Amino acid sequence: xxxxxxxxxxxxxxxxxxxxxxxxxxxxxxxxxxxxxxxxxxxxxxxxxxxxxxxxxxxxxxxxxxxxxxxxxxxxxxxxxxxxxxxxxxxxxxxxxxxxxxxxxxxxxxxxxxxxxxxxxxxxxxxxxxxxxxxxxxxxxxxxxxxxxxxxxxxxxxxxxxxxxxxxxxxxxxxxxxxxxxxxxxxxxxxxxxxxxxxxxxxxxxxxxxxxxxxxxxxxxxxxxxxxxxxxxxxxxxxxxxxxxxxxxxxxxxxxxxxxxxxxxxxxxxxxxxxxxxxxxxxxxxxxxxxxxxxxxxxxxxxxxxxxxxxxxxxxxxxxxxxxxxxxxxxxxxxxxxxxxxxxxxxxxxxxxxxxxxxxxxxxxxxxxxxxxxxxxxxxxxxxxxxxxxxxxxxxxxxxxxxxxxxxxxxxxxxxxxxxxxxxxxxxxxxxxxxxxxxxxxxxxxxxxxxxxxxxxxxxxxxxxxxxxxxxxxxxxxxxx
Amino acid sequence: xxxxxxxxxxxxxxxxxxxxxxxxxxxxxxxxxxxxxxxxxxxxxxxxxxxxxxxxxxxxxxxxxxxxxxxxxxxxxxxxxxxxxxxxxxxxxxxxxxxxxxxxxxxxxxxxxxxxxxxxxxxxxxxxxxxxxxxxxxxxxxxxxxxxxxxxxxxxxxxxxxxxxxxxxxxxxxxxxxxxxxxxxxxxxxxxxxxxxxxxxxxxxxxxxxxxxxxxxxxxxxxxxxxxxxxxxxxxxxxxxxxxxxxxxxxxxxxxxxxxxxxxxxxxxxxxxxxxxxxxxxxxxxxxxxxxxxxxxxxxxxxxxxxxxxxxxxxxxxxxxxxxxxxxxxxxxxxxxxxxxxxxxxxxxxxxxxxxxxxxxxxxxxxxxxxxxxxxxxxxxxxxxxxxxxxxxxxxxxxxxxxxxxxxxxxxxxxxxxxxxxxxxxxxxxxxxxxxxxxxxxxxxxxxxxxxxxxxxxxxxxxxxxxxxxxxxxxxxxxxx
Numbered sequence: 001x002x003x004x005x006x007x008x009x010x011x012x013x014x015x016x017x018x019x020x021x022x023x024x025x026x027x028x029x030x031x032x033x034x035x036x037x038x039x040x041x042x043x044x045x046x047x048x049x050x051x052x053x054x055x056x057x058x059x060x061x062x063x064x065x066x067x068x069x070x071x072x073x074x075x076x077x078x079x080x081x082x083x084x085x086x087x088x089x090x091x092x093x094x095x096x097x098x099x100x101x102x103x104x105x106x107x108x109x110x111x112x113x114x115x116x117x118x119x120x121x122x123x124x125x126x127x128x129x130x131x132x133x134x135x136x137x138x139x140x141x142x143x144x145x146x147x148x149x150x151x152x153x154x155x156x157x158x159x160x161x162x163x164x165x166x167x168x169x170x171x172x173x174x175x176x177x178x179x180x181x182x183x184x185x186x187x188x189x190x191x192x193x194x195x196x197x198x199x200x201x202x203x204x205x206x207x208x209x210x211x212x213x214x215x216x217x218x219x220x221x222x223x224x225x226x227x228x229x230x231x232x233x234x235x236x237x238x239x240x241x242x243x244x245x246x247x248x249x250x251x252x253x254x255x256x257x258x259x260x261x262x263x264x265x266x267x268x269x270x271x272x273x274x275x276x277x278x279x280x281x282x283x284x285x286x287x288x289x290x291x292x293x294x295x296x297x298x299x300x301x302x303x304x305x306x307x308x309x310x311x312x313x314x315x316x317x318x319x320x321x322x323x324x325x326x327x328x329x330x331x332x333x334x335x336x337x338x339x340x341x342x343x344x345x346x347x348x349x350x351x352x353x354x355x356x357x358x359x360x361x362x363x364x365x366x367x368x369x370x371x372x373x374x375x376x377x378x379x380x381x382x383x384x385x386x387x388x389x390x391x392x393x394x395x396x397x398x399x400x401x402x403x404x405x406x407x408x409x410x411x412x413x414x415x416x417x418x419x420x421x422x423x424x425x426x427x428x429x430x431x432x433x434x435x436x437x438x439x440x441x442x443x444x445x446x447x448x449x450x451x452x453x454x455x456x457x458x459x460x461x462x463x464x465x466x467x468x469x470x471x472x473x474x475x476x477x478x479x480x481x
Numbered sequence: 482x483x484x485x486x487x488x489x490x491x492x493x494x495x496x497x498x499x500x501x502x503x504x505x506x507x508x509x510x511x512x513x514x515x516x517x518x519x520x521x522x523x524x525x526x527x528x529x530x531x532x533x534x535x536x537x538x539x540x541x542x543x544x545x546x547x548x549x550x551x552x553x554x555x556x557x558x559x560x561x562x563x564x565x566x567x568x569x570x571x572x573x574x575x576x577x578x579x580x581x582x583x584x585x586x587x588x589x590x591x592x593x594x595x596x597x598x599x600x601x602x603x604x605x606x607x608x609x610x611x612x613x614x615x616x617x618x619x620x621x622x623x624x625x626x627x628x629x630x631x632x633x634x635x636x637x638x639x640x641x642x643x644x645x646x647x648x649x650x651x652x653x654x655x656x657x658x659x660x661x662x663x664x665x666x667x668x669x670x671x672x673x674x675x676x677x678x679x680x681x682x683x684x685x686x687x688x689x690x691x692x693x694x695x696x697x698x699x700x701x702x703x704x705x706x707x708x709x710x711x712x713x714x715x716x717x718x719x720x721x722x723x724x725x726x727x728x729x730x731x732x733x734x735x736x737x738x739x740x741x742x743x744x745x746x747x748x749x750x751x752x753x754x755x756x757x758x759x760x761x762x763x764x765x766x767x768x769x770x771x772x773x774x775x776x777x778x779x780x781x782x783x784x785x786x787x788x789x790x791x792x793x794x795x796x797x798x799x800x801x802x803x804x805x806x807x808x809x810x811x812x813x814x815x816x817x818x819x820x821x822x823x824x825x826x827x828x829x830x831x832x833x834x835x836x837x838x839x840x841x842x843x844x845x846x847x848x849x850x851x852x853x854x855x856x857x858x859x860x861x862x863x864x865x866x867x868x869x870x871x872x873x874x875x876x877x878x879x880x881x882x883x884x885x886x887x888x889x890x891x892x893x894x895x896x897x898x899x900x901x902x903x904x905x906x907x908x909x910x911x912x913x914x915x916x917x918x919x920x921x922x923x924x925x926x927x928x929x930x931x932x933x934x935x936x937x938x939x940x941x942x943x944x945x946x947x948x949x950x951x952x953x954x955x956x957x958x959x960x961x962x
Binding site: 016147200 | 494495497498516517518519520521522523524525526527530539541542543544545546573574596597598599600602603606607609610611612613614615616617618619620621622623624625626628636637638639663664665667668671675680681697700701704705706707708709783787788789790791792793809810813814815816817818819820821822823824825827828829832
């Protein structure tokens with residue numbers, strides 16, 4: 001080989017050297033930030049997330065294991081399962097879908113609009129996978145108490161985030177309010193009854209709600225069978241009849257479950273206290289006319305971010321004595337709320353604060369669209385009607401916002417349809433909750449609009465069929481005449 | 482340059498190319514398993530874990546943020562904090578330690594042996610960082626229910642792990658028992674009272690315990706002020722006096738809190754039911770003579786793995802009707818237990834099952850050593866004594882095991898020391914719980930032996946000083962005579 005060929009070869013080789021070296025240098029830089037003890041758990045989570053469930057289900061880290069099939073989760077299996085063997089958790093399919101990858105649909109399956117499972121928000125969290133993920137170390141917060149000065153069951157950082165969020169959304173005035181966390185708002189509703197009713201009173205505190213009301217209020221009151229309080233039923237019986245010697249606790253749910261109306265207390269007077277259940281007082285479900293500012297307000301993560309399974313809620317309390325009784329209840333009932341859940345809630349709220357309006361816009365768009373679709377179908381019906389909700393000015397969106405309730409409160413209009421659910425909906429393949437569940441007439445049925453998109457789509461389809469059968473039935477009658 | 486120089490240069494360059502290329506090829510292999518959406522959360526957790534707290538504290542992901550100082554967490558800061566800015570959570574120091582890196586010790590600080598905070602197990606989880614870490618995705622288990630056939634609040638995988646663990650340890654027979662999860666055993670103790678006492682009985686069910694007993698039993702019973710049950714105090718009042726018409730519930734805590742003794746029920750008869758609190762029935766705290774096999778047994782993660790902050794416990798229940806009442810309580814009280822916590826508990830128990838005896842050996846070694854050290858110090862005292870515990874055969878360790886209780890039940894032996902805590906320990910700079918807290922004489926004080934090593938070391942030091950002062954005092958008296 002001639003000299004100039006060698007020169008040329010050398011020159012090329014050195015260029016390649018430089019390229020490879022710079023590659024190594026930069027990838028080295030990445031290596032310095034290599035993960036150590038978190039890598040395995042991170043990998044496991046990604047493997048499980050990549051299990052393919054056809055968009056009609058998902059696999060969870062704590063799901064029941066299945067031997068990984070190359071058809072279902074090829075990609076995951078290639079990366080190694082991270083588990084004890086080659087198995088990965090199976091797909092858990094949405095209602096009416098089945099098969100190892102949830103690709104099969106069962107057309108005989110009823111549309112389940114029963115529970116208030118807020119899965120409509122799941123796609124938001126899948127989109128924000130990176131910012132909402134949280135790595136929990138094995139030694140995270142093992143102690144009974146957070147290590148602040150006197151020890152407490154609640155995370156100060158989480159409390160601060162909640163206050164910031166209320167200020168950002170403008171749905172509650174937290175100034176001068178004390179905060180207690182609960183295992184969901186459910187536990188706080190229980191705590192509230194105890195906190196507001198005196199111990200061993202001359203006569204038990206009367207607990208009331210306005211029909212239709214969320215049945216847990218009555219069920220939990222009766223379950224405790226306490227000498228301190230008793231269930232007294234509907235507020236209407238006591239309107240303008242409250243004497244100063246009678247202690248009352250009124251549950252005020254605003255927006256109301258099941259009908260979505262913004263509510264005010266019915267009873268008045270110095271002996272009446274109210275528990276303000278604001279589970280649905282967020283821009284997804286209602287216009288926010290003004291910040292709520294009652295003495296005792298209860299909120300829940302379930303309906304805010306959709307994390308019902310996390311069991312996390314909080315109470316905002318004005319009075320120091322009531323606050324102390326809440327604390328006593330939380331200590332004796334469960335020694336506070338899971339610190340794992342508090343960590344997760346912190347991460348989720350951090351996303352809400354960082355993303356501005358995105359969750360609320362997504363949430364409101366989804367509920368509004370579902371409400372409009374259902375209204376459109378129902379408008380062709382003479383048999384069924386929906387509750388009337390009007391557009392209202394929302395201080396949050398700074399405009400007039402269309403209704404977007406969490407539930408449809410369906411009424412059967414015909415006199416003979418006294419039991420709307422049993423007579424019509426159930427046979428039409430729709431699962432809902434009868435009015436009697438809410439102490440109302442069975443002429444009403446609650447249908448949930450906040451479950452997964454699959455659930456809602458199937459509900460709408462079933463409803464369309466029901467309404468079209470009604471029209472066929474009417475046409476048949478007209479022809480017969 | 483001569484030709485052979487060019488040849489030589491080319492040859493070197495090609496060799497270097499080959500080396501670099503092979504490096505790139507192998508590191509490429511690693512790249513294929515690069516993490517995606519979990520990377521940021523994993524990095525955050527590692528950064529927080531690397532915050533330097535001198536071995537006398539730790540930083541947590543949800544801790545209060547501090548501007549990162551190069552002195553304290555140089556390494557972490559170099560890798561970037563992963564937070565909104567340059568800040569990382571501050572160190573949270575063990576009692577008596579302070580300063581930004583917990584390096585300062587305050588010699589005037591009292592030794593806190595008050596709570597049963599099981600931090601003695603924290604080093605085990607730090608050692609097993611990789612296998613105990615868990616990555617929670619933003620969309621993990623948002624639903625109210627696990628998606629099994631009829632929906633449930635409890636993870637089947639976790640239930641299976643718990644049954645396996647009991648079988649491995651041999652401390653409970655789970656065959657034919659139903660399982661309910663609670664927000665710590667605390668919530669299950671509450672549920673148990675309701676589940677075992679009939680609604681609206683002719684006379685309230687009498688609830689009793691054997692002095693000294695865990696005070697929550699009485700406090701929660703009285704708090705509910707229910708028509709169904711009432712607190713009746715010590716079992717001794719009713720021994721051999723139970724009539725068939727009287728309903729009783731006896732709390733049996735075995736091993737007992739505070740004195741560590743294995744206990745049997747005191748009351749007998751068909752109208753007596755027992756709630757068997759087995760929080761401490763694990764090899765760390767006691768020999769396991771045989772699997773417990775009562776109709777209603779309650780266990781907690783707090784004292785098993787040390788995760789008191791997670792609030793997770795379980796009940797094993799034989800009777801179907803009692804089980805149903807537990808379920809009702811859990812539904813009305815909190816709609817089950819946090820799914821985030823269930824996921825974490827699954828991961829932790831998975832480590833126990835995979836590691837065999839390691840946690841129990843570590844736990845038992847720690848409690849036994851602490852008990853022996855304290856005994857050695859106390860043996861020089863005439864003023865103080867400890868409860869007598871004898872070595873017993875353990876089916877788990879397959880040998881005679883030395884005592885290893887969770888608490889020292891200290892007695893002041895001198896007649897004049899009626900208030901042991903106020904008169905002696907408190908002034909000696911030791912924080913403990915007076916006997917009256919457990920319905921016993923104030924001649925007794927409970928000291929916790931399961932807190933952090935720092936806490937125990939300081940307790941031992943304070944105790945040594947107290948005992949040596951006693952000796953100086955005695956010598957002085959002898960000389961004076």
